Amino acid sequence: MSGVERIGDGPRSVIVVGAGIVGLSTAWFLQEHGVQVDVVDRGGIAAGASWGNAGWIAPGLTIPLNEPSVLRYGLRSLVNPAAPLHIPAGVDPGLWAFLARFAANCRWSSWTRAVRANLPLNDECIEAFEALTAGGVDAPLVRAPITAAFRTPRQAEGLLRELRRLGEAGQRVEHGTLSGARLAEHVPLASGALQAGVRIDGQRYVDPGRFVHALGEAVMARGATVHAFEVSGVRGDGGRVTVRSPHGTTLSADAVVLATGAWLPRLASRWGVRVPLRAGRGYSFTVPVDRPVPGPIYLPDVRVACTPYQGALRVAGTMEFRDPDAPLVPARLEAIIASVRPLLEGVRWAERTDEWVGPRPVTSDGRPLIGAVREPGIYVAGGHGMWGLAHGPVTGRLLAEQIVTGKQPDALREFDPLR
Incomplete structure (x- = not known):
């Protein structure tokens, strides 16, 4: 553990439920403040959306x-x-709501x-990775x-318009045409x-599975236990908070x-979190290539x-609104390959490995849920959509600050989970 001096009367022990990039980053930065941490995850480190995504740290x-164009595109996609x-046919009132x-x-x-709202996260996301x-x-x-x-x-001009609009909102992106x-x-x-191409400068990428596993190992080396x-439930009681499993296992902090x-939502909805959140599942796989790839495409x-x-090359795509625990749908992988095959050469599609599907948490208003809920001592961190990897470490740093000081950082005000 870092040994940084504790701030005020903040908590001495915290349980982090979730061993993805967001949860483990929160655990690591809590340890920086001298907090004893336990991590709980049903599947272990990087078992959810953290393992198989594209690995981009891309604030740009x-x-x-x-x-608005996504709405028109979504209607055509049906x-x-x-x-x-992809929105599967069927009756799911929660999904349609x-x-x-x-x-x-x-x-x-x-x-x-x-x-x-994302500006402060983008400004500090690379720095937070470098701190780790x-x-x-x-x-x-x-x-x-x-x-x-x-x-x-002409197609490239669509992205260029988006980048100009980002700039008008305050997000400057260094880029050039190719x-x-x-x-x-x-x-x-x-x-x-x-x-035609557009080069987005100043970005980073990682092997996401390797990075999250290394982060988990660092958290454990600093004194945390991973359970x-x-x-299945969280209860506040007299200044302590207890988590429990369906089989009676409990931990308190x-x-x-x-x-x-x-x-x-399965755990947070009872604590006043009302912003709708659903799983936007992404697919990926790995393919050998005949020529080196210098950077993300x-x-x-x-x-x-x-x-x-x-x-090799990791290929990731699709936004599929389906139950997060549903099995992989092979047709979605085939759809990705059919769409990319005419655009890339020297890719050995038939030799693909590491076929994967993972659920990305998408909120209805485009902003994640980060901060305290109604019950004292309970906090949430999630809903980053496709940018959970990029924003995970900076989220963990800001939330750890709020937990140990009791003060909400200005950067988290727009992400208040009780909004």
Whole structure:
């Protein structure tokens, strides 16, 4: 443990429920304040959305989902089973209620509010990762631009408009346009179908599974215990908070952080958290490639992200609104491959491995849920959508500050879970 002096009368012990990037980052920064931490997760470290995502630390591309054009795109996707956005047919009143609230927030005022709320997280997200690696998290943080590639310059103009709109809201993004040999230099796998590109500078990426496992090992080396059981209930009682499993296992501490990703409503709804949250499941797999890949590739037209991964290429895509515990749907992987195959060459699609699906927690208003709830000593952290990896460490640092000081940082006001 760091040995940093304790601030005031803050909690001496905290249980963090959830061993993904958000929960483990919160645990690590609590340890920086001298707090004793226990971590609980039913599946172990990085068992949810933290393992198989694209691994981008990309403040320049944290574009909120609730852009007005997404609503029009979503309506078209309902009749296309191969679309990157997939909503299974069937009667799920909770899902349709969520989608109605999400649609109501697909307007520029809500989108701009989410962009501005994200500004402090974006400003500090890379620094928070660097604090972890400097403090003993043994996993590399790789600096590289992200190259968005398009069939035509006209398609590229769509992303350029988004970047200009981000700039108008306060999020400055260093970027430049690419074509011809310059595009091929950044995307050696580009087929002849890709004719234009946008280079997003100043970004980072990681091997997400390796990074989160290294973070878990660092948290344990600093004195935390990781417990493998499902938490079915949380109870506050006389200044202590207790978590329990369905089989009667209990742990108690001065405070509890619920960082359970797409499963957050199962524990948090009874404590006054009313912002709808659903699992927007993403898929990924790994494929061998015939040429080295110098950095991440973004294919906005088909909503696919590609990242150098262990000498191969991780391909990630799809936003599928389905139960977080539902099994992988092979047709979603085939849809990703069909959409990307004409755009990239030198990819051995038939040799893919590491097929994966993970639930990303998506809120109806595009802003995560971070902070205290109605019951003293209980906090939540989740709902980051596609940007949970990028914003996990800075979320953990800010929430740890709130827990030990009792004061909500200004950067967390827009993410109040009781809004």
